[in-house]
Amino acid sequence: MVNTVLLGVNILLFILLWKKVLRPSSLDDCRDKLFDLRDEVRAYFISRSLPLSDPIYKQLRDLINFHLRFTENLSLSSIIHFSVVVGRNKELSSHLKNQIDNRFKTDDKALTKFVEDVRTRATIILMFYMMQSSLPWLILSIIWGVAYGLHSVVTNMYNRVSFNVEQLLTAIYALSKRAVRRDALEELSYRSSNGVKPA
Numbered sequence: 001m002v003n004t005v006l007l008g009v010n011i012l013l014f015i016l017l018w019k020k021v022l023r024p025s026s027l028d029d030c031r032d033k034l035f036d037l038r039d040e041v042r043a044y045f046i047s048r049s050l051p052l053s054d055p056i057y058k059q060l061r062d063l064i065n066f067h068l069r070f071t072e073n074l075s076l077s078s079i080i081h082f083s084v085v086v087g088r089n090k091e092l093s094s095h096l097k098n099q100i101d102n103r104f105k106t107d108d109k110a111l112t113k114f115v116e117d118v119r120t121r122a123t124i125i126l127m128f129y130m131m132q133s134s135l136p137w138l139i140l141s142i143i144w145g146v147a148y149g150l151h152s153v154v155t156n157m158y159n160r161v162s163f164n165v166e167q168l169l170t171a172i173y174a175l176s177k178r179a180v181r182r183d184a185l186e187e188l189s190y191r192s193s194n195g196v197k198p199a
Contacts, residue, residue, distance in 0.1 A: 015135070023133045030071055030129035034122065038064040041118055048111075056111060059103045060118055066189040067122055074188075076130040076137060082188055096187050123185055 038061060045057045086093050104115045131137045 018135055018138060022138070026129055026132035027071060029132075030125055031068060033125045034064055034068050034071070037118060037122060037125070038068075044114060050111075056104060056106050056115060060115060063103075063119070063186060063189065064122060066186075067126060070189040071126065071129060074126060074130055074133075076134045079130065079185055079188060083185075086187070100186050100190075119186070126185060 041057065041060050041064065042052070045052060045054065050057065086096060104112075104119070106112055106115070131141075
């Protein structure tokens, strides 16, 4: 009975720690990275003597600003739901992707490569935030960390390797990449910043 009460108290303390410390800290970290990325975009345009009135600069700045505004409302479940719903409708999926991609069209190949890099990095920043701010994902990460630690001890004791961590991380990234499409994440940011409730 005492162990059950202690387990309950520990779970409540963990949830409180997650809600009051870990989640806000993750949000601050994500927003700081997005602000840094926005500053990097500005520095890139200045270093290439491109005007800050350039439509591509404005679109990138606006996208990052939309991400910054949307971050607090961002959840792993909402983006996966939106990605699945949009992914089922090939016509809608194609339309959204083309609509967003057209905002960043340019004949400058170096600029196109830079834009693609910025968009990808912004998506990765948001994906990491979604994973860090999701309590179920955090619990799974802790369980995986403990399992990995135990595995390391067993591996060192018996000098056997039963799985490759790099392959596991690659598989997790590939799975999250399939579950969370960049165009869906960007569309949600645009919609939320314009007052449209996500589906």
